[in-house]
Amino acid sequence: MEKIIVVGSGFSGAILARKIAEELERKVLIVEKRPHIGGNMYDEVDEHGILVQKYGPHFLNTNNYRVIAFLKQYAALFPHETKLLSYIDGQYVRLPFNFKTVQQLVGPERSEGLLKKLRTAFAGRDRVPILELVDHADPDVSAYGNLLFEKAYRTYTSKQWGIQPEEIDKYVLDRVPMAMNYDERYLNKDFQYLPIEGFTKLFERMLDHPNIRVELNTDALEKLTMGEGTVSYGGEPVQCLIWTGPIDELFHYRYGALPYRSLDIRYSYEDKPSILPSEIISYPQAPGYTRSTEYRKIMYDDGGARGSVVATEYPLAYDPKAAVGNVPYYPVVTKASSAVYEQYLEQAAEYRNLFLCGRLAEFKYYNMDICIEHALAYFENVRDYLKRDKEESK
Numbered sequence: 348m349e350k351i352i353v354v355g356s357g358f359s360g361a362i363l364a365r366k367i368a369e370e371l372e373r374k375v376l377i378v379e380k381r382p383h384i385g386g387n388m389y390d391e392v393d394e395h396g397i398l399v400q401k402y403g404p405h406f407l408n409t410n411n412y413r414v415i416a417f418l419k420q421y422a423a424l425f426p427h428e429t430k431l432l433s434y435i436d437g438q439y440v441r442l443p444f445n446f447k448t449v450q451q452l453v454g455p456e457r458s459e460g461l462l463k464k465l466r467t468a469f470a471g472r473d474r475v476p477i478l479e480l481v482d483h484a485d486p487d488v489s490a491y492g493n494l495l496f497e498k499a500y501r502t503y504t505s506k507q508w509g510i511q512p513e514e515i516d517k518y519v520l521d522r523v524p525m526a527m528n529y530d531e532r533y534l535n536k537d538f539q540y541l542p543i544e545g546f547t548k549l550f551e552r553m554l555d556h557p558n559i560r561v562e563l564n565t566d567a568l569e570k571l572t573m574g575e576g577t578v579s580y581g582g583e584p585v586q587c588l589i590w591t592g593p594i595d596e597l598f599h600y601r602y603g604a605l606p607y608r609s610l611d612i613r614y615s616y617e618d619k620p621s622i623l624p625s626e627i628i629s630y631p632q633a634p635g636y637t638r639s640t641e642y643r644k645i646m647y648d649d650g651g652a653r654g655s656v657v658a659t660e661y662p663l664a665y666d667p668k669a670a671v672g673n674v675p676y677y678p679v680v681t682k683a684s685s686a687v688y689e690q691y692l693e694q695a696a697e698y699r700n701l702f703l704c705g706r707l708a709e710f711k712y713y714n715m716d717i718c719i720e721h722a723l724a725y726f727e728n729v730r731d732y733l734k735r736d737k738e739e740s741k
């Protein structure tokens with residue numbers, strides 16, 4: 348029986364398990380409640396030969412080459428620059444908004460003066476948060492920032508987070524940027540890639556180690572016992588529990604449920620090679636849904652796909668017991684939910700051998716590159732603990 352248990356096989360759990368198995372030469376058991384590994388990164392080839400990402404589209408964008416170098420040990424990557432369009436007032440405009448969008452939204456004539464002002468106001472800057480436009484002293488610049496908020500963000504945010512549009516303040520824009528040029532890439536990160544064979548194959552190779560055993564279809568909560576500062580799994584005390592699932596579930600909702608948004612993803616197939624004008628379309632003004640993804644435009648083209656499939660996302664509240672909406676996607680971080688989370692953290696601190704890592708355990712929205720960097724760094728906490736524990740038990 349392994350004495351080190353990792354709950355969850357997403358990036359957080361898989362990276363920690365691999366490093367423990369390889370660098371510390373210790374046996375690890377990964378417990379995963381889904382029927383597959385990879386967490387929300389899971390993808391599979393459908394009956395039409397199209398690689399579909401089951402939990403929504405994921406793109407690898409980073410400025411940190413260490414992340415890429417780490418992943419290249421487990422998969423061949425191909426360059427892929429993420430491109431998005433937004434469907435606004437009956438036309439497709441680039442997302443993030445750029446100088447071309449200015450011309451589309453205010454017309455070529457009126458855009459001339461506005462573009463001059465934007466070039467002067469933000470000279471030397473590649474991307475500028477829209478909020479800076481909203482708050483700008485020049486009334487034309489500020490009016491354009493407000494137009495973007497009204498047309499593109501108010502209703503989108505309302506659907507995404509399940510709040511009435513009237514309740515949404517423009518200050519939710521936070522760091523949403525506008526490109527101060529004609530750059531069409533969704534993110535201006537240096538390294539933009541996808542795995543040729545998909546993320547699931549990458550995870551298979553990462554977890555393929557003689558010291559790693561994976562138990563699928565197993566809800567760890569059914570076998571875990573959290574005693575007074577002690578943890579046991581299947582009745583046996585564990586040396587170390589790494590938990591990457593929702594922290595409130597680990598403590599049986601003692602301080603209440605933490606809120607998440609979920610997605611109902613609906614698919615439609617057409618027997619033609621292309622359906623949408625871009626791989627992702629955002630729909631701020633449409634009723635109920637936020638965006639659509641055409642996976643054939645994302646996957647590495649090996650010539651095996653027939654027709655094309657579009658996945659459309661309908662956001663809804665997370666409910667672990669519901670038939671639809673039972674996957675926690677986005678943590679809803681507010682003052683109230685952060686206070687509840689702090690209570691769970693205090694509870695967790697009572698266990699010296701409990702490690703919380705990942706977007707569910709830490710109740711944070713991590714992009715995959717940050718999630719990977721974080722898990723790589725977090726490994727050092729686990730390694731130091733195991734070393735200390737070994738010395739203390741001598």
Ligand SMILES: Cc1cc2nc3c(=O)[nH]c(=O)nc-3n(C[C@H](O)[C@H](O)[C@H](O)COP(=O)(O)OP(=O)(O)OC[C@H]3O[C@@H](n4cnc5c(N)ncnc54)[C@H](O)[C@@H]3O)c2cc1C
Nearest residue numbers: 355357358359380386387403405406567592705706714715
């Ligand atoms: C819709 C969407 C799109 C995204 N797109 C991007 C993108 O384009 N680029 C990017 O960089 N990032 C993106 N992200 C973020 C990315 O998905 C995360 O950073 C990453 O997947 C987090 O990995 P994780 O291991 O922390 O969590 P997860 O992948 O959620 O893994 C947690 C695992 O724990 C398991 N688990 C939970 N409870 C239990 C239990 N009781 N017993 C056993 N197992 C359990 C779950 O089944 C799951 O497999 C996106 C996120 C979402 C929601």
